[in-house]
Amino acid sequence: MKGTPVTLKDIAKQLGIxxxxxxxxxxxxxxxxxxxxxxxxxxxxxxxxxxxxxxxNLRKNHSNIIGVIIPEIVHNFFSTVISGIMDVADAAxxxxxxxQTNESYTQEVxxxxxxxxxxVDGLLISxxxxxxxxxxxxxxxRLNTPIVLFDKICDELNTSKITVDDYEGAFTAIEHLIxxxxxxxxxxxxxxxxxxxxxxxxxxxxxxxxxPILDExxxxxxxxxxEEGIAFAKQMMSMPQPPDAVLTVADWLAVxxxxxxxxxxKKVPQDMAIIGFNDWQVATALEPPLTSVYQPxxxxxxxxxxxxxxxxxxxxxxxxxxxxxxxxxxKLIIRESSSAKKEAVLN
Amino acid sequence: MKGTPVTLKDIAKQLGIxxxxxxxxxxxxxxxxxxxxxxxxxxxxxxxxxxxxxxxNLRKNHSNIIGVIIPEIVHNFFSTVISGIMDVADAAxxxxxxxQTNESYTQEVxxxxxxxxxxVDGLLISxxxxxxxxxxxxxxxRLNTPIVLFDKICDELNTSKITVDDYEGAFTAIEHLIxxxxxxxxxxxxxxxxxxxxxxxxxxxxxxxxxPILDExxxxxxxxxxEEGIAFAKQMMSMPQPPDAVLTVADWLAVxxxxxxxxxxKKVPQDMAIIGFNDWQVATALEPPLTSVYQPxxxxxxxxxxxxxxxxxxxxxxxxxxxxxxxxxxKLIIRESSSAKKEAVLN
DNA sequence: CTGAAAGCGCTAACAC
DNA sequence: GTGTTAGCGCTTTCAG
Numbered sequence: 115m116k117g118t119p120v121t122l123k124d125i126a127k128q129l130g131i132x133x134x135x136x137x138x139x140x141x142x143x144x145x146x147x148x149x150x151x152x153x154x155x156x157x158x159x160x161x162x163x164x165x166x167x168x169x170x171n172l173r174k175n176h177s178n179i180i181g182v183i184i185p186e187i188v189h190n191f192f193s194t195v196i197s198g199i200m201d202v203a204d205a206a207x208x209x210x211x212x213x214q215t216n217e218s219y220t221q222e223v224x225x226x227x228x229x230x231x232x233x234v235d236g237l238l239i240s241x242x243x244x245x246x247x248x249x250x251x252x253x254x255x256r257l258n259t260p261i262v263l264f265d266k267i268c269d270e271l272n273t274s275k276i277t278v279d280d281y282e283g284a285f286t287a288i289e290h291l292i293x294x295x296x297x298x299x300x301x302x303x304x305x306x307x308x309x310x311x312x313x314x315x316x317x318x319x320x321x322x323x324x325x326p327i328l329d330e331x332x333x334x335x336x337x338x339x340x341e342e343g344i345a346f347a348k349q350m351m352s353m354p355q356p357p358d359a360v361l362t363v364a365d366w367l368a369v370x371x372x373x374x375x376x377x378x379x380k381k382v383p384q385d386m387a388i389i390g391f392n393d394w395q396v397a398t399a400l401e402p403p404l405t406s407v408y409q410p411x412x413x414x415x416x417x418x419x420x421x422x423x424x425x426x427x428x429x430x431x432x433x434x435x436x437x438x439x440x441x442x443x444x445k446l447i448i449r450e451s452s453s454a455k456k457e458a459v460l461n
Numbered sequence: 462m463k464g465t466p467v468t469l470k471d472i473a474k475q476l477g478i479x480x481x482x483x484x485x486x487x488x489x490x491x492x493x494x495x496x497x498x499x500x501x502x503x504x505x506x507x508x509x510x511x512x513x514x515x516x517x518n519l520r521k522n523h524s525n526i527i528g529v530i531i532p533e534i535v536h537n538f539f540s541t542v543i544s545g546i547m548d549v550a551d552a553a554x555x556x557x558x559x560x561q562t563n564e565s566y567t568q569e570v571x572x573x574x575x576x577x578x579x580x581v582d583g584l585l586i587s588x589x590x591x592x593x594x595x596x597x598x599x600x601x602x603r604l605n606t607p608i609v610l611f612d613k614i615c616d617e618l619n620t621s622k623i624t625v626d627d628y629e630g631a632f633t634a635i636e637h638l639i640x641x642x643x644x645x646x647x648x649x650x651x652x653x654x655x656x657x658x659x660x661x662x663x664x665x666x667x668x669x670x671x672x673p674i675l676d677e678x679x680x681x682x683x684x685x686x687x688e689e690g691i692a693f694a695k696q697m698m699s700m701p702q703p704p705d706a707v708l709t710v711a712d713w714l715a716v717x718x719x720x721x722x723x724x725x726x727k728k729v730p731q732d733m734a735i736i737g738f739n740d741w742q743v744a745t746a747l748e749p750p751l752t753s754v755y756q757p758x759x760x761x762x763x764x765x766x767x768x769x770x771x772x773x774x775x776x777x778x779x780x781x782x783x784x785x786x787x788x789x790x791x792k793l794i795i796r797e798s799s800s801a802k803k804e805a806v807l808n
Numbered sequence: 809c810t811g812a813a814a815g816c817g818c819t820a821a822c823a824c
Numbered sequence: 825g826t827g828t829t830a831g832c833g834c835t836t837t838c839a840g
Contacts (some may be wrong), residue, residue, distance in 0.1 A: 119580070119604055121817060132827055137819065145825055162600065164578050168519045169817035172832050177515060179558070187547070188540045197535050200561060209558045209579055211526070214547060231511050232556055233466070253509065257466055340742060369746045376748070395687060399716045401723070401748040468833060479811055484835060492809055516833035519816050 120161040129153055140165075176430070180422060181229035182212045183222060183239040185266070190365060190393040191411050192240070195264065198415020199238060206423050208235070219244035226250040234259065236422040241266040243306050260425035260435075264418040266306060274425065274437040276418045280308045283407040283444035284315030284361060287389045290405075290446060291359045292323050296387055300331040300357035302346055302367060304338050309363050312391075316361060331357055335367060343370020344377070350386070351378040359387040368392055368404060394447060403449040410442050417442070467508040476500055487512075518580075523777070527769060528576035529559045530569060530586040532613070537712060537740040538758045539587070542611065545762020546585060553770050555582070566591035573597040581606065583769040588613040590653050607772035607782075611765040613653060621772065621784040623765045627655050630754040630791035631662030631708060634736045637752075637793060638706045639670050643734055647678040647704035649693055649714060651685050656710050659738075663708060678704055682714060690717020691724070697733070698725040706734040715739055719747060741794060750796040757789050764789070 122133040122140075129136070131150065139146050139154035140163075157163075171177050180203060184192045196212060203210050211234065213225035222242045229237060230253055237254055239261065248270055254261050255273070264276040284301075291299050301316045303309040317327050330353070335342055343366065350356050351374075362368040368390025375386050382388055382402055390397060392406035417440060428435040469480040469487075476483070478497065486493050486501035487510075504510075518524050527550060531539045543559060550557045558579065560572035569589045576584060577600055584601055586608065595617050601608050602620070611623040631648075638646050648663045650656040664674055677700070682689055690713065697703050698721075709715040715737025722733050729735055729749055737744065739753035764787060775782040 123817075133818075134820085134828080135826055137817095138826085141819090147825055150825080162603070166519075166817050167579055168515055168524060169832090170819085172513075172515045172519050172816090172834095173818060173820095175832070188537065188544050190535065193535045193540045196559075197561070200534070200559070204560075204575075209575065211556045211558055212543075212547070213551075214544070228551075228556065232514055256509075340746070366742065369742075373746055395713065395716075396743060396746070399687070399720055399743070400746060466833095470833075480834075481812080481836080482810055484833095485810085488835090494809060497809080513833050516816090517835085519818095519832090520834060520836095522816070 119166065120158075120163045121166065122163075124161065125154060125157050125163060128157060176235050177233045178207065179209045179211055179232065179234050180236045180238060180419070180426075181232070181234035182210055183215060183225055183229070183237070184212070185215050185217045185240060185242050187212065187214050190396075191265075191409060194411030195240075195415040195418075198412040198417075199419045200415075201412075202416050202419040202423070206419075208423070215242040217242045217244060219246075223250045226253070230254060230257070230259075236260045236262070236426045238262050238264060238418050238422055240264050241268060243304075258429060260422055260429060262418050262422045262425070264414055266308065268307065272437055274421050274439070276414055276421065276440045276442070278308075278409045278414065279441045279443050280311035281315040281318070283391070283409070283446070284312035285319045286315075286444070286446045287361050287405075287407050288316050288319035289322070290448065291361070291387060291389065292319065292325065294387070296359035297325075298328075298331060298355065298357045299325075299359045299361065300333060300350065301361045301363075302333040302335045302338075302371075303363055304335050312361070312363050335363070338364035338367045340366040340370040340373075343367040343372070344374035345370075347371050347374020347378060351375065351380060357386065359383070360389070362388065362390045365390065365392050365396065368406070369396060369400065372400060372404065397447070398449065405446070405448045408445040408447050410444070414442055466513065467505075467510045468513065469510075471508065472501060472504050472510060475504060523582050524580045525554065526556045526558055526579065526581050527583045527585060527766070527773075528579070528581035529557055530562060530572050530576070530584070531559070532562050532564045532587060532589050534559065534561050537743075538612075538756060541758030542587075542762040542765075545759040545764075546766045547762075548759075549763050549766040549770070553766075555770070562589040564589045564591060566593075570597040573600070577601060577604070577606075583607045583609070583773045585609050585611060585765050585769055587611050588615060590651075605776060607769055607776060609765050609769045609772070611761055613655065615654065619784055621768050621786070623761055623768065623787045623789070625655075625756045625761065626788045626790050627658035628662040628665070630738070630756070630793070631659035632666045633662075633791070633793050634708050634752075634754050635663050635666035636669070637795065638708070638734060638736065639666065639672065641734070643706040644672075645675075645678060645702065645704045646672075646706045646708065647680060647697065648708045648710075649680040649682045649685075649718075650710055651682050659708070659710050682710070685711035685714045687713040687717040687720075690714040690719070691721035692717075694718050694721020694725060698722065698727060704733065706730070707736070709735065709737045712737065712739050712743065715751060715753070716743060716747065719751065744794070745796065752793070752795050755792040755794050757791070761789055 122136045126133045126136045136154050139151045200210055215222040219242055261273040263273055267275045267277055303313050320327055368388055372382055372388055375382055388404055390404050390406045397404040397406045425435050469483045473480045473483045483501050486498045547557055562569040566589055608620040610620055614622045614624055650660050667674055715735055719735055722729055735751055737751050737753045744751040744753045772782050
């Protein structure tokens with residue numbers, strides 16, 4: 115019942131020659147008679163012959179597959195990154211196996227095990243928020259399987275890393291708000307590495323302009339999602355002196371915040387300017403459209419994949435390679451009215 | 462340089478026994494002395510032994526990988542479907558290789574070739590808009606590799622198919638608008654199979670209530686994206702008698718339409734009610750929140766993967782299987798004010 | 809209870 | 825120019 119794929123043996127048998135000859139003919143080796151070559155190629159085509167990659171991989175001891183581990187696939191940023199990864203992997207003849215952790219350390223360990231078992235040639239990973247230990251990744255290094263960390267990285271591992279310049283992204287955003295006249299600029303931060311960087315940028319910008327860093331304006335988010343944004347809006351609006359601007363660190367958190375502010379009967383940006391690290395299309399479609407820090411996801415995916423491939427190649431040639439550390443620039447996309455000049459304050 | 466993974470041979474050598482014995486010990490075969498078994502298992506653990514799946518696959522002639530082809534991964538619906546697919550694939554011990562076509566037939570053929578070459582055990586595919594021929598898929602069938610079509614399907618192939626009930630989704634949406642008092646209900650449709658079904662639902666609902674189907678209210682979209690939505694809004698608003706409600710067939714088209722209507726200085730839903738086939742979170746965050754036809758992407762992914770796996774299993778046991786045809790129900794999510802009663806007309 | 813050997817599909821070193 | 829052989833890592837008869 116099972117359709118048997120055509121093998122070299124089949125071709126050899128039909129032509130009364132050996133598999134070795136067939137293999138050579140198909141691979142265009144020099145020492146082969148034109149007639150045999152011709153016959154082999156024709157029959158191969160006729161039978162829809164396709165080399166079995168599994169056999170090939172067994173021999174060469176590599177799989178032509180790279181593994182990708184991300185926290186969540188239903189997420190604009192990550193799916194964009196994956197798109198970039200697939201773009202270069204495809205061109206290089208690699209397939210991509212994707213796993214998601216749902217921000218769970220346990221799940222991450224499990225998926226790493228699966229990929230290790232699959233003998234992927236390399237691993238691209240964006241760490242889950244929970245991940246504080248790295249034994250599961252060190253196993254890859256022991257087997258000399260290159261790893262490239264992207265976006266959610268850590269300092270503990272000596273591998274290549276690709277990140278977005280969150281520090282500068284936040285700095286620029288806050289500076290923009292300051293120059294527009296906002297005075298009580300809040301930040302909603304998380305616990306991940308990226309959040310720390312953004313917080314650093316936040317502090318640096320305020321310091322540059324001699325503005326105080328007030329504890330009451332620094333909010334700690336947990337889930338950083340839509341519902342939490344709404345909750346934060348209400349919390350802020352009930353403060354004696356609410357912030358007049360907020361930098362958020364996640365897509366849907368910003369959207370929730372906007373919705374929440376409006377639910378409180380307040381106006382954006384007159385009562386509160388909001389800047390998000392956002393999916394541009396969502397940010398554009400909102401009322402008012404949100405100013406946001408654009409993160410180059412596609413480019414990050416491409417770069418991460420390119421880096422990984424270079425390391426895989428070096429590996430196969432037994433050449434050493436140095437882990438690199440690339441930081442991609444963000445772009446502040448200012449949308450009309452979303453963080454316009456705060457007239458009242460300036461007058 | 463290359464870290465050599467531990468093989469059965471390594472264990473056998475160190476223990477002075479043969480690979481066969483090691484293999485049996487590891488697999489818990491009965492006929493094995495407790496001491497040997499013990500020793501083997503301990504050493505295996507100590508050396509971090511992992512069976513090489515490639516060798517295993519070569520032997521069993523399957524890859525434990527399923528292929529997924531979709532038009533686009535940066536897309537809420539499709540990434541949700543993938544999430545559902547991975548959910549069940551993961552639990553069943555399968556890995557998932559994802560390819561995107563960007564709605565290009567040529568790319569689809571190419572990716573199908575890659576997956577065929579990779580000897581995936583099964584294929585899940587949502588066809589590109591351009592696809593009118595199916596030779597690339599028939600090759601899978603020739604090799605008895607099960608295929609399950611989902612979302613973007615076709616009639617030409619005798620495989621299992623999972624779809625959303627677009628007909629009923631559109632019917633319910635239009636009926637809702639009619640019952641709210643809307644009179645000039647437009648539709649923006651595309652060329653894909655799904656659009657036809659939605660158009661059928663549109664017509665059926667109008668007919669049920671004795672309302673005419675007017676050519677001027679049926680719009681043909683091409684790209685069905687944000688920008689096109691804005692353009693349609695302007696076009697509609699400049700009509701002598703603009704529609705008072707619209708059913709759109711794509712996520713961002715609806716969002717663009719909403720933005721466009723507002724840019725024309727009109728109000729939603731007073732001047733025009735909009736219903737989209739939408740990502741719920743986007744629809745909620747808009748002003749006003751859009752009513753939308755919810756499509757169960759995660760469930761679709763799960764069901765498609767389950768179906769495929771059942772067919773793979775049947776295949777391996779040389780059991781025949783019948784292609785199934787599953788249709789998932791949509792859900793009309795009505796959001797306050799987005800398609801509220803049209804008072805003016807009712808009075 | 810365990811070893812020897814064949815074979816999954818393919819390649820490459822070595823013959824002739 | 826082409827056949828022979830060995831081997832990638834593993835499982836599975838068949839012997840003993």
